[in-house]
Amino acid sequence: xxxxxxxALRHFYDTHRRxxxxxxxxxIIGFRSRASVFKLVARLxxxxxxxxxxxxxxxxxxxxxxxxxxxxxxxxxxSPAEEDxxxxxSLDDYLIPARDASYMLRVKGDSMKDAGIxxxxxxxxxxxxxxKVGSIVIAEVDGAWxxxxxxxxxxxxxxxxxxxxxxxxHPKEGLIIAAVVRAVVRKYx
Amino acid sequence: xxxxxxxALRHFYDTHRRxxxxxxxxxIIGFRSRASVFKLVARLxxxxxxxxxxxxxxxxxxxxxxxxxxxxxxxxxxSPAEEDxxxxxSLDDYLIPARDASYMLRVKGDSMKDAGIxxxxxxxxxxxxxxKVGSIVIAEVDGAWxxxxxxxxxxxxxxxxxxxxxxxxHPKEGLIIAAVVRAVVRKYx
DNA sequence: GAGTATAGCGAACATTTGTTCGCCGTGCAA
DNA sequence: TTGCACGGCGAACAAATGTTCGCTATACTC
Numbered sequence: 001x002x003x004x005x006x007x008a009l010r011h012f013y014d015t016h017r018r019x020x021x022x023x024x025x026x027x028i029i030g031f032r033s034r035a036s037v038f039k040l041v042a043r044l045x046x047x048x049x050x051x052x053x054x055x056x057x058x059x060x061x062x063x064x065x066x067x068x069x070x071x072x073x074x075x076x077x078x079s080p081a082e083e084d085x086x087x088x089x090s091l092d093d094y095l096i097p098a099r100d101a102s103y104m105l106r107v108k109g110d111s112m113k114d115a116g117i118x119x120x121x122x123x124x125x126x127x128x129x130x131x132k133v134g135s136i137v138i139a140e141v142d143g144a145w146x147x148x149x150x151x152x153x154x155x156x157x158x159x160x161x162x163x164x165x166x167x168x169x170h171p172k173e174g175l176i177i178a179a180v181v182r183a184v185v186r187k188y189x
Numbered sequence: 190x191x192x193x194x195x196x197a198l199r200h201f202y203d204t205h206r207r208x209x210x211x212x213x214x215x216x217i218i219g220f221r222s223r224a225s226v227f228k229l230v231a232r233l234x235x236x237x238x239x240x241x242x243x244x245x246x247x248x249x250x251x252x253x254x255x256x257x258x259x260x261x262x263x264x265x266x267x268s269p270a271e272e273d274x275x276x277x278x279s280l281d282d283y284l285i286p287a288r289d290a291s292y293m294l295r296v297k298g299d300s301m302k303d304a305g306i307x308x309x310x311x312x313x314x315x316x317x318x319x320x321k322v323g324s325i326v327i328a329e330v331d332g333a334w335x336x337x338x339x340x341x342x343x344x345x346x347x348x349x350x351x352x353x354x355x356x357x358x359h360p361k362e363g364l365i366i367a368a369v370v371r372a373v374v375r376k377y378x
Numbered sequence: 379g380a381g382t383a384t385a386g387c388g389a390a391c392a393t394t395t396g397t398t399c400g401c402c403g404t405g406c407a408a
Numbered sequence: 409t410t411g412c413a414c415g416g417c418g419a420a421c422a423a424a425t426g427t428t429c430g431c432t433a434t435a436c437t438c
Binding site: 031032033035038039040056 | 416417
């Protein structure tokens with residue numbers, strides 16, 4: 001129902017980066033009264049396709065951004081025709097815990113390949129001082145920055161690669177940890 | 190300059206999912222005239238922190254969503270204090286080529302671990318019929334779905350795992366490819 | 379000192395805003 | 409047939425919209 005209007009709304013939001021007012025949306029869908037748009041919107045709000053402010057302003061429905069989240073790979077490929085299969089998920093919201101303190105780095109080298117991080121990947125890191133033992137960190141060792149596991153043995157912190165080729169790094173002085181790796185992202189071209 | 194106002198704007202946008210009007214923003218930042226907000230906004234537009242419609246409506250600056258993209262890990266960790274270090278990038282835009290045809294699957298098993306895809310990862314797949322040779326696909330083999338490399342030998346397509354433990358799969362009948370893997374995403378908890 | 383740029387105030391403006399009301403045609407069920 | 413629900417139209421409303429103008433007070437330069 002009302003598929004045409006939904007598409008028009010999405011298109012407006014994509015191109016204008018905001019929701020239309022009733023007066024703006026009216027000519028787009030060929031209506032001649034804002035009251036008609038008002039009723040149409042009421043229907044779409046009922047369907048939870050869009051939302052409304054306290055002030056009556058339109059908001060994109062919470063399912064607009066993000067992807068449908070399906071089951072396991074081996075569980076079979078669900079039909080995309082049926083709606084409401086699984087939740088929707090915005091990657092930005094999902095992967096970025098603290099937006100202001102987060103950065104993205106491109107990975108070079110194969111020192112973390114057994115952890116599933118290979119050259120060309122992007123890692124999302126969060127600048128923080130309190131890294132937990134076992135997490136992957138960006139640390140300074142002898143003037144250079146590397147990405148490694150953060151370990152502790154006998155109360156002394158050190159770094160470990162996820163690749164047998166590389167030895168553990170036991171820094172002479174203190175270990176300077178710049179950031180903790182929160183997520184990994186890889187894109188195929 | 191105007192850091193407080195920028196934070197307030199961001200906060201409004203995050204909580205309300207839209208930009209404020211001048212009248213709404215006025216009491217928030219403690220102004221008593223919309224004209225003052227008007228001038229403040231003019232400044233922020235000059236700085237390219239926000240943008241304006243043809244109709245005067247406020248829009249989030251194009252750098253609002255996304256992360257600062259920094260250099261290689263080994264290139265050193267740039268100071269986040271200096272602005273304009275690298276481009277900003279929205280993960281949604283970056284990773285999702287065709288929003289309507291894209292889905293997200295959680296990965297089970299270790300058959301693709303040498304390709305850097307391990308159990309618990311999320312893959313973003315795009316439903317399409319024309320998979321390129323060498324790409325990673327979601328395919329149906331003997332009634333079950335798996336994720337493997339799509340290969341061709343002597344004109345005959347088959348599937349190959351990225352793990353020496355698993356043998357190649359040469360389907361008796363045709364190979365049904367449901368989707369192509371476009372991106373991999375992993376989050377640490 | 380005088381002069382000047384700047385930031386905020388308050389009033390005014392024409393438009394646009396969301397919303398409500400009554401009306402009219404069409405389609406469907408009783 | 410009658411009745412009723414539904415979708416769209418057009419007018420009306422108060423309130424909010426973006427914008428302009430002139431005024432004032434502070435801060436800075438010459």
